[in-house]
Amino acid sequence: MISIKNNRVSINEVAKAAGVSKMTVSRVLRDEGGFSEKTRAKVMAQVDLLGYLPNRLATVFAGDTRSTFVGVAIPELGNEVFGLVLEGIDRKLGAFSHQTVLGMTQHALDQEERWIERVLSWQPAGLILTGRSHSQKSQSMLRSAGIPIVEIWDLNTSPIDMCVGLNHYDSGYDMGRYLLSKGFRKFGYVGTSHITANAASARMDGFTKAVNDTGGEVTKHLCLHDVPGFYPGYYGTEQLLASTPSVEAVFYQNDNMAVGGLEYCRIRGMKTPDDIAIAGWGDLPILSVQPYRMTTVRIPHLKLGQTAAEVLMDALQGNAIADVHDIGYLLVPGSTT
Structure with a gap:
């Protein structure tokens, strides 16, 4: 059997090599003073x-310094939306010399609960939850x-502490109104389903309400037990x-599903928007390499993450900040409608 030796250098070894006490090494590393420049x-x-x-973690537990860990919980890494938001968070926290401790909840409240209990035991500086x-x-x-x-993604006017997000219901409602203004009256929705309430459901509800309010009809809501990707959009x-x-x-949960749906229609010889109109959501990176402009809703993903980190850091520094931050969205018409 191969034995793996832990070669981590201890503070005692540093003190011995430098010819000083362990306490002196600790004071030097924390830059507390009480030692000469020669000793440092x-x-x-x-x-x-x-x-x-x-x-650093042991130092925090010992009460010697303020934690630089920030717990960040997202549903999944497979959904690039949350990857983009996480990138914004991590960039901004890094600028403040804070580190991200990542957790994935898989849209399950019990998994989030276990993660919160665990990460709080590490004494983080703050938490960002999706x-x-x-x-x-x-x-x-x-x-x-x-x-x-900081709760992110869903705009919440009564957050536990602070919130950074957008109104998903309104974004779906605006898409419904826009498609109705283009003369369409019979609609379908393609998305995925989750056990718990989520932002995608709010978008679908807003879309349906807009259609019903203006004399249209959503003839089919198709919520698949799958991830919101290209192939689920296709089938x-x-x-x-x-x-x-x-x-x-057809209104899709996100742009990836819409691109999959558009490919199915193309293979079947259906033209957009003459034979069928297609609208996505999110303005995801895939749209930048398509030969057409997809009708979508643009979300500032990086800004959302960066704003969440900024709000948290402001709170840590004792600055006066608002409880609710709406980052907004923009409906972007395209050639698919």
């Missing part, structure tokens, strides 16, 4: 020579944590049109 240079030389890495739905136990833990909490469109061929326009 001697200690840091041994730190560099030995490759010593301070145990969505507004949390279990009762999670809400209780969050309210008593005594650290900044979801096939199922939708097979069951309701009278559909004139």
Whole structure:
């Protein structure tokens, strides 16, 4: 059996090599003062020579310094929307010398609850959570944590602490009104389903309300048990049109599904928007390499993440900030409608 040796250098080894006490090394690393420049240079030389890495987490637990960890929970990494938001968060936190501790909840309240319980035991500086739905136990833990909490993605006018997001219902409603203004009256929706309430459901509800309010009809809501990607959009469109061929326009949960649906229609010889209109959501990167402009709703993903991190850092620094931050959205008409 191969034995794996832990070669991590200890603070005691640094102190011995520098000829000083462990306490002196600790004070030098924390830049607390009480030592000469010669001592500091001697200690840091041994730190560099030995490759010593301070145990920041242990230091936080010992109460010697303020935590630089920020817990960030997203539903999944497979959905590039959350990857873009996470990039914005991580960039901004890094600029403030804070580190992201990532958790994935898979849209499950119990998984989020377990993650919150675990990450709070690490004494983070703050938490950033995706969505507004949390279990009762999670809400209780969050309210008593005594650290900044930022809920992102869904705009919540009554957040646990602070919120950065957009109104998904309104974005769906605006898309419905826009498609109706183009003369379409019979609609379909293709998306995915989750056990818990989510932003995609709010968009679908807003879209349906707009259509119903203006004399149109959503003849089919197709919510697949799958991830919102290209292939589900492709076969979801096939199922939708097979069951309701009278559909004139389809609204998709996101742009990736819409691109899949558009490809199915292209293979079937259907032209957009003459034979069928297609609209997506999110203004995802895939649209930048398509030979057409997809009708979509543009979301500033990076800005959302960066704003969440900025709000959290402002709270940590004691600055006066608003509880709710609406980053907005923009409906972008294209040639597919």
